Amino acid sequence: MSDAPEQVDLVVVGLGPGGEALATGAAQAGLRVVAVDKHLVGGECPYYGCIPSKMMVRAADALAESHRVNELAGEATVVRSWTPVAERIARDATDHWDDVVAVRRLEDAGATVLHGTGRLAGEGTVAVTAPDGSTRTFEAARGVVLNPGTRPALPPIPGLAETPHWTNRDAVRVTELPGSLAVIGGGPIGCEMAQVFARFGVRVTIIEVGPHLLGPVEPEAGELLGELFAQEGIRVVTAAHIDRIEAGADGGVTVHLADGAVRADKLLVAAGRTPNLDDLGLETVGLDPSARTITVDERMRAGERLWAIGDVTGHGAFTHMSMYQSAIARRDVLGEDGAPASYHAVPHVTFTDPEVGGVGMTEKQARDAGLTVRVATTPLEQSSRGFTHGPGARGLIKLVEDADRGVLVGATAMGPAGGEILGLLALAVHAQVPTATLRMMIFAYPTFHRAIETALGELAE
Ligand SMILES: Cc1cc2nc3c(=O)[nH]c(=O)nc-3n(C[C@H](O)[C@H](O)[C@H](O)COP(=O)(O)OP(=O)(O)OC[C@H]3O[C@@H](n4cnc5c(N)ncnc54)[C@H](O)[C@@H]3O)c2cc1C
Numbered sequence: 001m002s003d004a005p006e007q008v009d010l011v012v013v014g015l016g017p018g019g020e021a022l023a024t025g026a027a028q029a030g031l032r033v034v035a036v037d038k039h040l041v042g043g044e045c046p047y048y049g050c051i052p053s054k055m056m057v058r059a060a061d062a063l064a065e066s067h068r069v070n071e072l073a074g075e076a077t078v079v080r081s082w083t084p085v086a087e088r089i090a091r092d093a094t095d096h097w098d099d100v101v102a103v104r105r106l107e108d109a110g111a112t113v114l115h116g117t118g119r120l121a122g123e124g125t126v127a128v129t130a131p132d133g134s135t136r137t138f139e140a141a142r143g144v145v146l147n148p149g150t151r152p153a154l155p156p157i158p159g160l161a162e163t164p165h166w167t168n169r170d171a172v173r174v175t176e177l178p179g180s181l182a183v184i185g186g187g188p189i190g191c192e193m194a195q196v197f198a199r200f201g202v203r204v205t206i207i208e209v210g211p212h213l214l215g216p217v218e219p220e221a222g223e224l225l226g227e228l229f230a231q232e233g234i235r236v237v238t239a240a241h242i243d244r245i246e247a248g249a250d251g252g253v254t255v256h257l258a259d260g261a262v263r264a265d266k267l268l269v270a271a272g273r274t275p276n277l278d279d280l281g282l283e284t285v286g287l288d289p290s291a292r293t294i295t296v297d298e299r300m301r302a303g304e305r306l307w308a309i310g311d312v313t314g315h316g317a318f319t320h321m322s323m324y325q326s327a328i329a330r331r332d333v334l335g336e337d338g339a340p341a342s343y344h345a346v347p348h349v350t351f352t353d354p355e356v357g358g359v360g361m362t363e364k365q366a367r368d369a370g371l372t373v374r375v376a377t378t379p380l381e382q383s384s385r386g387f388t389h390g391p392g393a394r395g396l397i398k399l400v401e402d403a404d405r406g407v408l409v410g411a412t413a414m415g416p417a418g419g420e421i422l423g424l425l426a427l428a429v430h431a432q433v434p435t436a437t438l439r440m441m442i443f444a445y446p447t448f449h450r451a452i453e454t455a456l457g458e459l460a461e
Pocket residue numbers: 013014015016017018019036037038039040041042043044045048049050051053054116117118119147148149150168189276279280309310311312316317318319320321322351
């Protein structure tokens with residue numbers, strides 16, 4: 001039974017990267033903050049997402065570089081071992097999936113931290129159910145911030161629910177590698193994980209329903225990634241239709257496609273995310289709990305005394321988006337001024353090798369928006385840096401210009417350190433730097449980012 005509501009200033013439900021930062025900032029500003037998470041303070045990114053997966057990527061890239069020694073610098077023999085990867089994730093990244101440090105940090109900032117499930121119970125009110133079933137109810141004078149994030153989606157494929165499978169949460173906790181792995185989904189999670197495991201000797205097949213890997217990026221980049229994956233021995237099946245999935249008696253799995261079958265020791269499902277909106281009490285404030293996103297305005301307001309941030313707002317499922325929105329919502333909660341949200345230059349990087357970075361609109365999005373579009377694409381390996389780099393230099397720069405305004409509205413940087421090259425392009429799109437000004441820049445020789453100059457030259461032709 002719940003006692004009388006406790007009076008506080010702010011309740012933050014869900015402590016992903018943005019929720020944790022907001023709760024910290026609001027508590028440090030003197031508000032009485034209750035911060036609630038039903039699992040780990042910090043959310044998906046530090047425990048099951050960005051951080052452990054990037055440790056896996058780093059290890060796999062080191063292996064790939066070691067193999068390039070044979071072409072560039074003599075002979076290298078490497079004995080692969082997953083043990084250091086698993087240990088680094090468990091010990092350094094996730095504290096063995098324990099959030100005690102994060103909880104203490106938030107408490108030190110002045111917040112009350114509760115492990116439990118938060119549900120709205122009308123405007124400005126949240127009921128928190130602890131793991132032991134007890135409930136406390138809070139009335140928040142300033143209001144409630146929602147940052148509930150997402151969980152792995154399970155596509156409605158016959159047999160899948162009954163078949164043992166990994167999601168990203170299992171993949172980052174693996175201590176022993178299987179001989180073979182089937183991956184459903186060729187999005188960022190599927191691609192990053194597939195390449196990592198393949199580089200550690202696992203026979204990997206990616207099964208993607210779309211026409212190429214990394215659906216929303218420029219098709220040239222997704223197709224090139226598929227080509228490079230195939231070259232390093234990853235089987236990529238695109239335009240696939242999975243009829244059903246069958247668990248084998250030996251613990252393996254068979255994915256039955258419309259034309260053939262894929263047999264593997266393990267199955268990784270990386271087929272998108274389900275927003276954690278179904279058990280949040282949204283109906284008590286007039287919102288739809290079955291919706292895929294919560295609509296927010298440019299200050300992250302979702303209703304009276306209600307804000308939402310992070311993946312559930314539908315503006316890009318990235319940690320940097322959660323943090324960006326967190327800062328805007330925090331200012332609004334505290335009654336401070338600041339720039340409203342703007343999404344014309346959202347950057348994203350998939351940390352495959354080569355990295356695939358993008359910002360703003362793709363060519364298709366720009367054309368669909370009715371812009372007068374001019375594009376230029378240049379292969380990275382044909383730049384001086386690409387030529388000297390040799391193996392591992394494949395990639396591309398693609399620019400999308402609004403020709404009427406003479407500014408870039410989108411760009412792709414794919415290649416070694418593609419995510420770093422993207423920085424320059426993200427600035428150009430963000431600040432709407434005229435392409436005429438970009439053309440006057442001096443690009444250091446021989447850098448990868450100098451390929452942007454080549455592409456700018458092609459835009460002008
Ligand atoms: C494998 C993987 C790799 C990724 N790599 C990158 C990357 O390289 N770069 C990048 O920018 N992004 C990456 N992402 C995405 C990134 O993890 C998310 O965008 C990021 O975590 C932001 O999510 P969020 O703030 O919406 O909340 P989340 O991180 O999803 O956290 C939400 C929190 O809310 C809690 N919660 C949910 N409902 C309730 C409730 N009712 N009551 C209490 N608590 C609740 C959950 O327990 C969770 O802790 C990756 C994701 C995955 C899965």
